[in-house]
Amino acid sequence: MNAIEVKALTKSYGDIHAVQGIDLTIAQGEIFALLGPNGAGKTTTVEILEGFRSRDSGDVSVLGFDPRLDGQEARQWRDRIGIVLQATSDSGDLTVVETIQHFSGYYSNPREVDEVINSVGLDDKTNSLIRKLSGGQRRRLDVALGIIGNPELLFLDEPTTGFDPQARRNFWALIEKLRGDGTTILLTTHYLDEAEALADRVGVINAGSIVEVATPAELGGRSTSKAMVTWRDGDEIKSEATDNPTALVGQLTTSFNGEIPELTITRLSLEDIYLKMIGVPHE
Amino acid sequence: MNKIPSALSLGLRRGGLEIRQFARQRESVVFTLLFPVILLVIFGSVFKDTIAPGVTFSQYFVAGMIASGLVNTGFQALAITIPLERDFGALKRLRGTPMPASSYFIGKAILVSVSMVIQILMLFGFGVIFFGVHMPTDASKWLTFAWLVLLGSACSTALGIAFSIVPKSGRGASAVVSPIVIILQFFSGVFFIFTQLPAWMQQVAAIFPLKWLTQGMRSVFLPDSFATQEVAKSWENGRTFIVLMMWLAIGIYFSVRKFKWDRD
Numbered sequence: 001m002n003a004i005e006v007k008a009l010t011k012s013y014g015d016i017h018a019v020q021g022i023d024l025t026i027a028q029g030e031i032f033a034l035l036g037p038n039g040a041g042k043t044t045t046v047e048i049l050e051g052f053r054s055r056d057s058g059d060v061s062v063l064g065f066d067p068r069l070d071g072q073e074a075r076q077w078r079d080r081i082g083i084v085l086q087a088t089s090d091s092g093d094l095t096v097v098e099t100i101q102h103f104s105g106y107y108s109n110p111r112e113v114d115e116v117i118n119s120v121g122l123d124d125k126t127n128s129l130i131r132k133l134s135g136g137q138r139r140r141l142d143v144a145l146g147i148i149g150n151p152e153l154l155f156l157d158e159p160t161t162g163f164d165p166q167a168r169r170n171f172w173a174l175i176e177k178l179r180g181d182g183t184t185i186l187l188t189t190h191y192l193d194e195a196e197a198l199a200d201r202v203g204v205i206n207a208g209s210i211v212e213v214a215t216p217a218e219l220g221g222r223s224t225s226k227a228m229v230t231w232r233d234g235d236e237i238k239s240e241a242t243d244n245p246t247a248l249v250g251q252l253t254t255s256f257n258g259e260i261p262e263l264t265i266t267r268l269s270l271e272d273i274y275l276k277m278i279g280v281p282h283e
Numbered sequence: 284m285n286k287i288p289s290a291l292s293l294g295l296r297r298g299g300l301e302i303r304q305f306a307r308q309r310e311s312v313v314f315t316l317l318f319p320v321i322l323l324v325i326f327g328s329v330f331k332d333t334i335a336p337g338v339t340f341s342q343y344f345v346a347g348m349i350a351s352g353l354v355n356t357g358f359q360a361l362a363i364t365i366p367l368e369r370d371f372g373a374l375k376r377l378r379g380t381p382m383p384a385s386s387y388f389i390g391k392a393i394l395v396s397v398s399m400v401i402q403i404l405m406l407f408g409f410g411v412i413f414f415g416v417h418m419p420t421d422a423s424k425w426l427t428f429a430w431l432v433l434l435g436s437a438c439s440t441a442l443g444i445a446f447s448i449v450p451k452s453g454r455g456a457s458a459v460v461s462p463i464v465i466i467l468q469f470f471s472g473v474f475f476i477f478t479q480l481p482a483w484m485q486q487v488a489a490i491f492p493l494k495w496l497t498q499g500m501r502s503v504f505l506p507d508s509f510a511t512q513e514v515a516k517s518w519e520n521g522r523t524f525i526v527l528m529m530w531l532a533i534g535i536y537f538s539v540r541k542f543k544w545d546r547d
Contacts, residue, residue, distance in 0.1 A: 050379060052545065075381040079287050083379035088372035093307035094300070102300050106382045108287040129307075145376070 001064060003028045003153050003184040004049060009058035011044050018044040020208035022058070028152075031175070031185045033199035033216075035192070037278055041208040042188050043086075043157070049186070050083055050155055063153055079108050082151030084142050086158050092131025096122055099130060100144050107149035119177065120144045121170050135162045143171070147178065154178065156187045160194060172197055192270045202270075206278045220273035232261040290385045297382075297390025302397055315356060316402055319348045320409050326474070327414040334476060335509055341414035345406055346500035347473035350435070352402045354464055354493050357395045357439025362446040362460040365391075367453030369546050378544040388538060392440045399436055419503055427520060428503045434527045435496050441534025442492075448543050467493045478514055485514060492530045495523040 004026040011019040019041045026032045036042040047053040048060060051067035051074070060066060065077050090099070100117060104110035117126055120140040125133060130141065139162055146154060156175075160168045168191075175198050178185065189195055195202050196216040203213040217223050229248050230239040242248050245265050252260045306312060323344060330340035368374050377387060410416030419425060450456035468474060470488040477485065477497070488494035501509070502518035510518050 052375070052378065075287055075383060078379065078381040081379075083376075085372060085376055085379070088376050090371055090373050093304045098300075098303070102296065103380065105288060105296050106293065106380045108285045108381075149380070 001028065002026060002061075003030070003063060004032075004186065005059070005061040006045075006049070007059040009045065009048065009060060010056045011041075011048060011053070012056055017208055019048075019055075022205070022208075022210055024203065024210065024213075026184060026186060028184055029179070029182045030200050031179055031187065031198055033187045033189060033195035033202045034205060035189065035195055035202055035274060036205035040205045040278070042205050045205065046155060046157060046186065046188060050081075051078075079149065080152045082146040082149055082154040084146035084154070084156045084159055086161075088142055089138065090130055092129060092133075095127050095129055096133070096141060096144075097126045099141065100148055103145050104148045109150050110148050111150045113148070116144050116148050119147075119174055121167075136164060136167050139163065140167070140171070143174070147183075151183065153184045153186070156185060156189075158189060159187070160189070160191065168194070192274055196270045204274060204277050211277050216270055219270065220268075220277055222268055222270070222273050225268050228266045229263070230266075231263045237262070287381050290383045291389065293382050293386035294389025295393070297386050298393025298397075301390045301394040305394055305398070311360075315360060315398060316405065318355070319352045319402055320405050323348055323406060323409055323414065327410075335505075335512065338505055338509060339415065341410060342416055342504055343476065343501070344474075345410045345414075345416050346504040347468075347471075347497050348406055349403055349432075350471075350493060350496035350500045351464075351468050351473045352406070353399060353432070353435040353439045353496060354467070356398045356402060357436060358443040358446065359460055359464045360398075361391055361395070361440065361443025362450070363453075363456045365444065365447035366450045366456040369447075369543060370453035372546075374544045384539070384542060388440075388444060391444060392437065395440045395443075396436050399432065403432070416504075424503050427499065430524075431496065431499045431503070434524070434531065435492070438492055438527050438531040438534060441531055441538055443534075444542065445534045445537035448537070448541050452546075467491055470494070471497050473497055478512060492527055495519075495526045499523040 002025050004024065006022055006024040009019055009022040009024075010017070022041070022045055024045075034042055034046065044053060048055045049062050049067060051062075051069065054068070063077065063080055065073070067077075069077050094102075096117065097113065100113050104113055104116075117123060120143050122137060122140055122144065125137060130138065133141065139159065143156075143159060146156070160171050163171060172194070175185065175187075185198075187195070187198065199216055201213060202216050202219055204211040204219070212219060214220075226241040226243055227245040228239055228241050229245050229252075230237060231252060232238075240248060249260070249263070249265070252263075323341070326344050327341040330344075333339050334343055365374075407416075407418065411418065419428070446460065447456075450459045467488070470480070470484045471477070471491070471494040472480060472488070473493070477488075477494070480488075485494075498513065498518065499520055501513075502520055510516065513519070
């Protein structure tokens with residue numbers, strides 16, 4: 001069974017058609033990144049899946065249930081789901097361990113509190129009040145609260161905003177660990193390198209529709225696109241797009257009789273592809 | 284696989300957490316718990332005369348302060364702090380967990396009850412020691428007191444949760460809620476003797492629970508001879524019960540049906 005199945009999902013706010021017929025399937029154990037500019041319908045889509053928002057039409061199944069559940073059924077369903085929202089803050093008068101301990105009591109089968117604190121790297125902040133944490137540390141607490149219930153499915157909305165590079169790498173390692181446990185993850189992010197590092201598949205959403213779904217390596221024909229070979233020829237920088245960069249470099253090696261000055265070979269980055277897909281001109 | 288915890292047990296846990304959080308906010312502890320005592324000290328020192336044979340103004344005022352304490356710690360505190368929690372995103376996060384709404388409400392009710400008990404004990408202590416306030420000796424009066432505090436707390440809690448949907452933002456909540464409470468206190472005979480207020484004020488006050496709570500508390504703390512000086516020439520405790528039950532039902536209806544977890 002798939003963790004998430006969405007068919008022909010629509011949602012409008014007055015005249016604004018935020019989501020216009022989205023189809024999406026996310027397999028169990030998959031890490032799926034949803035990319036898209038602000039206002040593309042990303043948050044609306046995810047919030048419908050999380051059961052926070054109603055929809056106008058379409059079929060939605062999350063862990064086999066329609067998120068429009070109520071009462072005890074909704075509790076059973078939420079017991080299997082973790083949600084890390086975008087901007088959450090608390091009054092901050094509890095400590096890290098008190099907060100995580102308390103939330104662990106909401107679930108039938110929570111993770112160990114110490115283990116969770118350790119996995120988000122807050123060991124030395126265990127007894128600190130939340131209001132004394134830095135922005136990045138608070139974000140890690142958000143993640144801790146999202147995974148304390150030992151969820152089968154985890155929603156992560158812009159999880160590493162405000163992280164320094166080291167914290168982001170640590171966070172990525174945590175996600176890899178969750179992948180190892182078989183957790184399905186739906187990630188929305190602005191960082192394309194993050195999507196590339198973590199996601200099995202990427203979906204690009206723009207103006208309320210899915211533009212493409214593919215692996216990060218294949219998105220937008222990236223794997224089959226031409227490579228760009230650039231080098232210096234006298235005073236001039238020359239470049240050539242080619243399907244056979246190895247052959248071209250061979251020819252250049254012969255003609256330069258050895259080292260090619262300032263040689264670079266590049267392929268389109270995920271960011272280049274993404275910007276092209278959402279219609280942003282990019283040089 | 285274990286079962287998810289019951290709504291009641293999570294409600295008790297939430298209550299513990301709410302108290303812990305509250306106790307760490309020193310300003311609000313001092314303001315909410317000490318404010319009625321400060322008012323008692325001020326009013327008790329200014330008005331020293333008796334308002335009826337054997338009834339000091341302090342005696343009258345303690346009844347009013349306990350009633351309005353119920354409104355302050357329940358309605359006012361919740362209608363101000365819940366919109367703040369909503370602005371923080373804390374409510375939306377709770378909504379995303381298996382914790383049911385009822386547990387959240389139970390937690391708030393526990394917080395209100397505990398602060399109410401502390402407030403009442405402090406008012407009693409100061410009243411008796413410094414202002415010669417007499418405690419009722421009749422068991423039936425204490426019984427009335429008990430159901431008034433219980434029903435009053437429940438009513439005030441439910442209405443505070445219900446009213447939390449009104450303020451648009453946490454920052455503006457205090458400006459919406461506090462004037463309502465202060466006006467009601469003046470109209471309901473907390474600061475002045477109710478029967479000396481203009482008739483239209485008395486009629487407006489009679490719609491809302493505070494007037495009835497205050498009158499009910501007078502039936503506990505003032506001698507029965509004073510009942511003849513009430514508007515209806517009696518304590519009307521039966522009517523007080525009905526009015527509070529009605530407001531409790533209204534509060535519960537809006538809390539359950541209309542509660543807003545997300546600022547939107």
